[in-house]
Amino acid sequence: MAGGKETPRQKLIGMMYLVLTALLALQVSSAVLEKFAIIHATLDELIVDGNIKNQTTFNNIIEEAGKSQNPKVLKAKENAGKVRELTKTTLASIDNLKAEMLKASGTDKIDDNFINNHGSKVATMMIDPRSPHGVGFEKLLNDYVAQISSLCPEEKFEKLTKSPEEIDMFKGNDKHANKDFRTFMFENTPPIAALASVTQIQTEVLEYESKALSRLAADANVGTIRFDKFVPMVLPKSSTVVAGTKYEAEMFITGAASAVTPEFYRDGTKLANATSASGIPIGKVEFVASGGGYDKSTGLAKKSFKADIKLADTTFSSTIEYFVAEPIIKVTTGNAPRLYMNCGNAVTFEVSGLGPAFNPTFSSTGSEIQKGNKPGIVTIIPSQRKFAVNVANGGAGLGSVNFEAKPIPRPRVIAKDASGRDIDPKQGIRANSPQIKVNAEAEANFKEEVPKDANFRIRQMNVYLVRGGTAVGTLPNYSSEIIDLKGLGALRPGDVISIEPKTIVRRTFKGGDETVPTNTSDMVQILVK
Template sequence: MALPKDPRQKMINIMYLVLTAMLALNVSAEILNAFNIVNNSINTSNNSLTDKNNLIYAQFAEQMKDNAAKVAPLKAKAEEVKKLSADMYNYVETLKNLIITESGGKDDKGELKGQSDLDAPTRVMENMKKGPELEGKLVALRNQLLGFVEPKNKDKFAKTLPLKIEVGKSSNDHGGGPKTWTTYHFNMVPTIAAVTILGKFQNDIKNSESAIIDDLYRQIDAQNFKFDKIRPFISLNSKNLMAGQTLTAQIAVGAYSSTVNPTIVVNGTPVNAVEGLGTYSIPVSGIGERTISGTITLPNPTGGDPISQHFEETYNVGASTTSISADKMNVLYIGLQNPISISAAGVPAESVSASISGGNISKRGAGEYTVTVSQPGKAVINVVANVDGKVKTLGQKEFRVKRVPDPVLKVGFNKGGNMKAADFKVQQGLGAVLEDFEFEGVKYEVVGYRIGVSAKGKEYQEGEANSAYFPGSIAASVRSLRPGDEVYFENVKVKGPDGIVRTMPSTIFKLN
């Protein structure tokens, strides 16, 4: 039979769940700082994209002087793209401001007061339904932007357009199927993370706007271009990298001729240009801010001296930040499915893998693993990642390996000592209960024991049990127990989740 739980045990379980939840909500300062760095980088990139896009819009105006009839329809489409993108960008900005306000606003230095606040993003994006509204608007904008692409190129643009709305990539932890787009991005994330994610969507909007207007501009006959001045643009695959990763920079001019490629030199190295675009790649090393610089040179269409322009771009190289945490304290228990969370800043979860000494580890989701161990002592979890096609060690952590603690022997709610005779008589067997343990639902099975009944005025009765139930040989003695009698349990055998049978200390019940 299932032996009932002590009410005190239920309260302990509830208190532990609350503590676990509080620990899960504790976001480290390193993670918050990493989001700040990425957010600042995104804001810088957005400003650069705005300058670049404005130059393209200005080029449309310049082309109107030479061929207004041909350029006007393309310019009108570009202006419409500009308005759609600006409206969407500003809408996302209002969401960022709303989340910041909900989390406490900014301090005198302009920094977020509630960077680690997990409630504000959830409240705004889920409870206030701003997340589904944003998702719908982004889907609509993507479709509108693709509508400006020539039909023959639409499939290509649909694959490469930066603005993509991915739904259902993560499974619901509670078995409810795929998460919604809103829950996947904004449920219980820190305010600084939500602001960074929204900034990333703004960056996608700017990049998509840039891709569409560049395509519209290329539709103008390149032979009609007149270069009187140029401005270089450089795009990095990331402005925040780890040592060992590869920096890739794309360098281009705002307008170019399909028959005349620029001469590009980066850090003293010539770069081959195709259709006006040059790509420069180097492995990064060291820690801190780094710079690439160079020149872009084009022939003067009027026959004068070549036109050259200097450029310079900075990026940051940081060390890897890897987080390995045990969801049930810093201990691995033999015979249990120990849940482990692993994350590495700047590395996608699908690129991260882990191994363990003295056990087995299996992946059960993004950043989530299950560990099984068999021998007490210590185990070390090692984390690696595939970074730019190379396996890179990110970190390791040592855990203690312990057996599940011994249970407490109980008859009913009592665990030895004094017990009312009336309460003992209605019980059917001996139970083994695990108290004050981090894992819920871990049970022990009583596989055998020797029971002795010492009743006043009667002979000592003894019986052997091969399960939790009282043996039939002493059933009558148990039913006739009275105050002053004593019941002994000896050689008690229990089997835990590790499958090992343990012998428990003897216990006595004095009836009153």
């Protein structure tokens, strides 16, 4: 078989042919001859396929040459026609020789009698120098190689009539040292093996034609992409420059072929096709840039993706590099320099450079985050003293921000008189006072910073009237913040009203109640004058 462009199937058949040829010398059984019949049939199929393939290549050359007046293209067309005609004539001559082989064997077809024929008539016909068949066959092949070489001088075509010394497998073999091409191919060869050998030569002829037509097709620009749309392009280093600095760009021409629809890929994923304003097919590259791996000195991360553009049977590839700037996350925590535990803290996140594309998402394991009415505005409810909030945009992480939450300041329990004025415990109240009011008030800074979380209320308290160190009146589990002093009995100057809060709750910004632990520091002592 011819080398270079052989298919795996052709290589296998060629190897089987050489092995079976060697087995013939051992005078093996007719089973070997049957294998030659199988190989012959397979080679016939390859001849049909090869003819179709070469005719297609030839047709492409004729079609392409019809579009051009280039002398090189027209010459390629002319030579391609001569190659095709030369090959057809050569194959037809070999077919006639094969018919003569059948005739010499007393038949006109391949059947069991022909396959199992061990006669030597065909071998003699091909080896005898006085026979026109063998000599003519060798001359036919040599003429074919000479003519196809002249029609396609850029390619090298080895002779088809090699002696054993010219075949690597048999070079240096003493048994074949003095044999020529015909003796080596047909000596002691039964008719079916001789027929398969000649058919195998036909496949090599077609391979030579394929090689020549491929080169002539290249000369005729078959498969060449013709660009018929051209657009001037300017590729700036940056679309934004500072006044007083240089604007730098590269100017070039880009082209497109109307007859070809390109396919665009990014990292192997096909992109949607679109058309630019100038009518050039383009692929829309759009993805969320991932961060990480930032250079500490520049704040930039070097990234890349593979771009592939397929035009017909050609793929153009390039690795595109770009840089991702490390996002700078700016945080504003409303009125509070720090956040408060279990409170709705208003926080604003801003990231420079994202502009209208800024539509962040947040996650945290140490807090609950509620999105606000604008991108970047959130309410954070910490559940841990120290926690981090992860910021992402379009699915790409931008970074994390660490927070520290402080505990809620304890409310101050304050008593007020009937007019709503604060009662000074040392100054006290008059014995005829009808009532007092007791409130739990938020610490001033806390109330200013998170007003929606700074609402405290005393749900339950014990009220004592103490006289001479002994409780003489009690209002246990009192549930109103307004204390009716008549319930304690008559007040006398020198008495002390002792108020012990038992349950204080904080109304959260969500509308729920949170219990505030109480202790002795919450107690209020009011002197009666």
